[in-house]
Amino acid sequence: DAGITQSPRYKITETGRQVTLMCHQTWSHSYMFWYRQDLGHGLRLIYYSAAADITDKGEVPDGYVVSRSKTENFPLTLESATRSQTSVYFCASSEGRGTAGADTQYFGPGTRLTVL
Amino acid sequence: TQLLEQSPQFLSIQEGENLTVYCNSSSVFSSLQWYRQEPGEGPVLLVTVVTGGEVKKLKRLTFQFGDARKDSSLHITAAQPGDTGLYLCAGLNYGGSQGNLIFGKGTKLSVKP
Numbered sequence: 001d002a003g004i005t006q007s008p009r010y011k012i013t014e015t016g017r018q019v020t021l022m023c024h025q026t027w028s029h030s031y032m033f034w035y036r037q038d039l040g041h042g043l044r045l046i047y048y049s050a051a052a053d054i055t056d057k058g059e060v061p062d063g064y065v066v067s068r069s070k071t072e073n074f075p076l077t078l079e080s081a082t083r084s085q086t087s088v089y090f091c092a093s094s095e096g097r098g099t100a101g102a103d104t105q106y107f108g109p110g111t112r113l114t115v116l
Numbered sequence: 117t118q119l120l121e122q123s124p125q126f127l128s129i130q131e132g133e134n135l136t137v138y139c140n141s142s143s144v145f146s147s148l149q150w151y152r153q154e155p156g157e158g159p160v161l162l163v164t165v166v167t168g169g170e171v172k173k174l175k176r177l178t179f180q181f182g183d184a185r186k187d188s189s190l191h192i193t194a195a196q197p198g199d200t201g202l203y204l205c206a207g208l209n210y211g212g213s214q215g216n217l218i219f220g221k222g223t224k225l226s227v228k229p
Contacts, residue, residue, distance in 0.1 A: 029186065031214050035119050042221035043159070048214075056215055094214055100149020101166040102208040102217050107158025 003027075006091050006108040014066030014116050019078045021111050023091030033073040033105065034058075034066065036087040043090070049074055052095065080114045088112050119143075120220035128226040132194050137223040140187045146210045148181055148188045153202040153222075156168055162190075182216035195227045 004025040005114035013038065015020050034046040037057075045058030047066040054064050063085060065077045074093075078085055089111045121140045129135055139148065147166040152161035163172050165181035165188065172179045176199075178191040192199055205220045 008182065033215070035157075035219075041223070043219040045215065045217075050215070058215065063138070071223045076215070096214055101164055102206065102216055103150055104149075104164070105159075105217070109156070109158055 004091060004093055004106055006089075006111050009109065010112050012116065013081050014113045014115065016080050017082050019113065021065060021076045021078075021089055021091075021101060022075045023076070023108060025072055025074075025091075025093040025106075027093065027095075027106075028071055029093035029106075030051045030071075031094045031103070033092040033094075034064070034074065034076045034094065035090045036060065036085075037090060037110075038087050046076065046089075057064070078113075080115075083115050086115045105115060120205055120218055122205060122223050124223060125221070126224050126226075128228065129195055131196055131227055131229050133227075134191070134193050135193045135195055135225070136189055137203055137225070138187065138189050139220055140164055140208075141207060142186065143165075144185045144210065145207035146185075146212070147208045148185075149191055149206045150188070150207075151204045151206060153204060156202075159202075159204055165186070167168075170226035192225075197223075197227050197229050200225055200227050 007022045035043045049055045049068040078087040091108040092105040094105045149164045150162045153159040161181045168185045169183045170181045176193045202222045211215045
């Protein structure tokens, strides 16, 4: 299917386990982003990528690892999950034109992660 | 750290009423965006404003970018239940990359029939 997809949609894991959240987009967008959304904090950027093999930290990168070996995929790994990482995670992509301010970011449906 | 303050945080109104939500900052932005998010889904872009003083209309929604490019407002005329959702503003720094988009915490709107 065309668009941006995330998997899994729901995940329950235990403290200390490694978890990988997947994100796939079919538009060949240059930029991809990972956000977490928590009550009282809004959307906070974890990591972003301007192109394959280029990644940068966002506001809250600690405890997360990303990679982007292919343009269309941008997995997010929690190396050793903690309860504070319980959240809803959104992946997004954008073309990266930026000719007049911010590009449109296209968001996936989110992954609800619970760390017990 | 740049912040975007949205107000009100919550708004519950009856169908047919008008409302305005605000997005304010002490920082200047090159552009401001408004997104709407429905429960269980990701945010969807409504509009991008890039010129100070700019006004854009999207059916019953009117968006304004402040003259000083530090604030924005969203006005909804004759609200309908379908307008229910979380409204997020997002600002981009001057010279910032697309990774420097800052989101406000959102205004949760409920429109009752």
